[in-house]
Amino acid sequence: MNKHTKVYLNRNEFGTVSGIKFIELHYADLTEFYYPIDLLVLASYKYHEGSTQKAFEKSFMEKYGMSMKEIQEEAALDLNKSLGVWMSKEFDVEKVGFKRIACIELDDRTITAECFAERIRNLFAVINLADGIGINIENIAMPVMGSCLKNLPDDEILSILVEQSRFAMEKTYNLDGIYIVDNDRERVMKFDRKMNEILNRTDVDQENVFSDEQCDEILCDMWSKMKYYREQVTSGKFKKRDRSDVLIEFEARIESRELRQFEFCVLARKMLEFIIYDIGGDKAGNRNLFQRIEYMRKTELASPRITAYMHIIRAFGNAEVHTDEEVEYSIEENYLDRQILVECLSRVVDYWIAYKYRSNKKTK
Structure with a gap:
């Protein structure tokens, strides 16, 4: 990946009662994303470790000597058993580039479109809960979630991500934007086409x-x-x-x-x-x-x-x-x-x- 890929590919803005919100697509390395982020969201697959998470865990361990397991043990919010989502305590954003990590647990063998949509909704529910206890999340970055779910078509996954992200930001006061960041060109270009379809681009x-x-x-x-x-x-x-x-x-x-x-x-x-x-x-x-x-x-x-x-x-x-x-x-x-x-x-x-x-x- 060279510097020419370190730019956004697509952006969708929409008005809400709390202001203009956005979803922005980047072809980039999530482990070296170039904007300060309040919340970095990853997916943990029960039977298959996603390449993004593996790369991130390796990078995080090398730089800071902490594993995802250790981070979860000290989580600020651990609703993994009930909602399949946990959120870490705060990191030094100047050092790591993000304030917190959230992780979504996915069973990649049995998950359905309805279950995937519910898990994404749970993520935003946890973000709302965090806001209620004084944890302010204004932006999040995540890869193309669900990319390892072989039993769900890519188009369905992308539709769920866009629809649930938009719905959440319309209902959430503080969350202003979501960055979709992935270094898999094929996945990113599929997402790019989906956003163009939603925006009726000619x-x-x-x-x-x-x-x-x-x-x-x-x-x-x-x-x-x-x-x-x-x-x-x-x-x-x-x-x-x-x-x-x-x-x-x-x-x-x-x-x-x-x-x-x-x-x-x-x-x-x-x-x-x-x-x-x-x-x-x-x-x-x-x-x-x-x-x-x-x-x-x-x-x-x-x-x-x-x-x-x-x-x-x-x-x-x-x-x-x-x-x-x-x-x-x-x-x-x-x-x-x-x-x-x-x-x-x-x-x-x-x-x-x-x-x-x-x-x-x-x-x-």
Whole structure:
């Protein structure tokens, strides 16, 4: 696995009474996941040890000298006998990359779709219970659970994971997002296709942006301008999810020349969020994206023309992570939509670079 695979593959966002929640898919090594996680979820198979768990246990034992058995013995919540789920005590997230481990016990010889769905529901029930006793879980990471269940079709497993994850986040106040992380390419691509099916993505959404010569040229030129300032924004206040990480992701996409149109829409929105935070700071950050853009306009940090470009980027990004509803009056997407988005992002990046240049001159 190289650095080009260390980027998200897919994302689904949906509104709930407690805010926007997400399910995000990554082709990566769960034992070296690159975002701080509140809860790392693994599955323990009664008759078959999953490769992810074996790799994780070996890595954890080598680094910290603790086995999963020892971790379970000191669990903060052990409901293994009644619900088939236990949750560990808290670890030092700075050292291990996650705060806690939860483990789901599965009998891979007799389990049915109904039993698997119930076990996933039990996981979220334990997360709710943890919240009730003061254990705050805002995000979780897990592999494609159930991958060793030979008697359940992959499509059924994936449907259960997506449906139960969404249902749980709609009912849970604190849980904001779930990362599905797996280094088995075949499993990840099946999950990717399932998410695209749920989101009704078209053939245009699946096209590689770099196959468009005009877009390729603009994106490469954009990165050649941005990378000069990269070192200034990879420390301090930017050491947060979706901030300076987006520059690393953008560079990886430029080098790999692989970026589907829907992925670009999401990446462009993340770059916009980063630019607004860089210029507007925390005052611009504690709002939804629409409000942040309007903050930039009202405080005259960006002109109405620049904020118009920003709103276009926001609209494209939102459309690609929400379930696509049929609208009576619309037209089909084509290459022009892609080029409009690339041009808008290019202008916003030019605005950001001009701002950085002026800021640097003032500090000299």
